[in-house]
Amino acid sequence: MIEPNNKGFYGEYGGAYIPEMLIPNIEELRAKYLDILNSESFRKEYHLLLCDYAGRPSPLFKAERLSAKYNANIWLKREDLNHTGSHKLNNTIGQILLAREMGRKRIIAETGAGQHGVATATVCALMGLDCVVYMGATDIERQAPNVARMRMLGAEVRPATSGNKTLKDATNEALRDWIANPLDTFYLIGSVVGPHPYPDMVARLQAIISSEIKEQLKSKIGTNLPDYVIACVGGGSNAAGSFYHFLEDESVKLIGTEAAGLGVNSGETAASMACGDKGIIHGSMTYLMQSDDGQITEPYSISAGLDYPGIGPLHAFLKDSKRADYMPITDDEALDAVMELTRLEGIIPALESAHALAVLPKLKLKTSDHVVVTVSGRGDKDMKTYMERFNL
């Protein structure tokens, strides 16, 4: 396990670069989150909800035709089968219990693809709490079904209209809302980003993914260590969860895939590792796409959930320490992977998850290799894009 130090730094990455207005809230969370997360009552309720409400454990499926194609043993960690259709619910279940424990009545969240927004609206409905979700106006357009789901669940969806009107801008608006509503509001962040303690807290709440992978592999192949674990990286929460319990198992190669958009040198990209360098975004020191003057660059990706110019600080640390590798995947490569999984296995993945699958043709795999790919979500929300791109 890799934990940040008490100030929230993984090496030189992380921390809490936040204005004074947010300090009381962040400080309270920092002081309480570990005690709450480790308490007997929290653990009981969290695991009960993961099991009976979310439908966990999510299956680890041996993809036979994909395995035949790539000449290796390909396992899919089916987060797409989680209630609400992605891994995001693992985190929102945990944080909503925390918010309730801390006595907060109003929940705010940011969302890109809308999956985190839906997962937040879902647990708010479950707990009877007010919910406001900020979403970039561009994303409201391209992820329309999720907007309707959030509204149906009783959440108010507020458009963010600055910048490229995507995830970064929605996060800015959510932080502004928290500044303006410091007393009753809990900010339920959707990835391993933001000021400490969010990156660590969200990683812990997603760690269930790798703990299940280990158990499932053990019973299926007799060892709990695969050769590869692969996951896509927007902010990096499904990847953090997929890697978490493997971080100390040095034999397991960890690969994160980031969205290259039209290509890492195209200027239309969200590959913060390939194109960015050290800087501060949303309260955290990390890899960031920025200009020579330190202005944050507007990102681009076909995938709303990966369309973010930064990356969680844990991943910045894992990259520098070479514990994990990060590879850029273009829009077109992701779309090819969508069709491949759909036709070979009968699973329509989310665009985000397709960025993880798209790495398979790039690896030099051995027949004996066991490769786990996390399918972070299902493709229902992306049908509009698929209909256009595949002429359906």
Added chain:
Amino acid sequence: MNRLNSLFANKKDLLSIYFTAGFPRLDDTVPILKALETSGVDFVEIGMPFSDPLADGPVIQKSSTTALENGMSLTVLFKQLENVRREVSMPIVLMGYLNPVLRFGVERFLDKCKETGVDGVILPDLPFEMYREQYSHLFEERGISNTFLITPQTPPDRVRLLDENTTGFLYMVSSAAVTGAKTGLNQFQIDYFTRIRDMELKSPKMVGFGISNQESFSEVCKYANGAIVGSAFIRMIENSNNIAEDIDGFICSLKPRND
């Protein structure tokens, strides 16, 4: 003692204006400074525009976007301020976000502040603890003042800590909000101002966020050394065809002259 410290030592009911560098046009920064001094403003905060200003409301966000589109950067700003001390004598404070400053280089940034005659810096997203550990000696070596924010939610012991460590003034955020003009003060704010006043802090205090007219300005002067007006000024200047004249009118409406 720099210009800021002597101003606080000698004058009360200070009016400070925040404006974004390079807005509405790139070369407006210095003309605005001169007009503000002529019209009797006591000191200024020049906003260093940032792409993602998360403590700012829509008016300052928009002015920052325009300023960046106009080509504003720290390099350009320091170039504009190169000879400013020949023409402007009031204290100048730079306010902005940490990332562009880190990118420019903190030491280089502070050297430039010193060279051009900037008296103080406000970086809201550089929390006190990190400032103390990593940067305070660099500020002190060059005699550049720092300023910390306090809010209605800042606990008393933290207010004391920030007070003891500020070398400029304490920036009292008037309410839980991002920047933006509002009308009128409520009882909650009055209670907060009173509470802070009664703590008898060592540092001067300026109230900012939401101060937009003469009434709110003179009201907060009862509790603090003065107030900072930002969004209301930016809104005015955006629509101005005659900067010098309109600035004079605006400042006069906030703080009528006795003569």
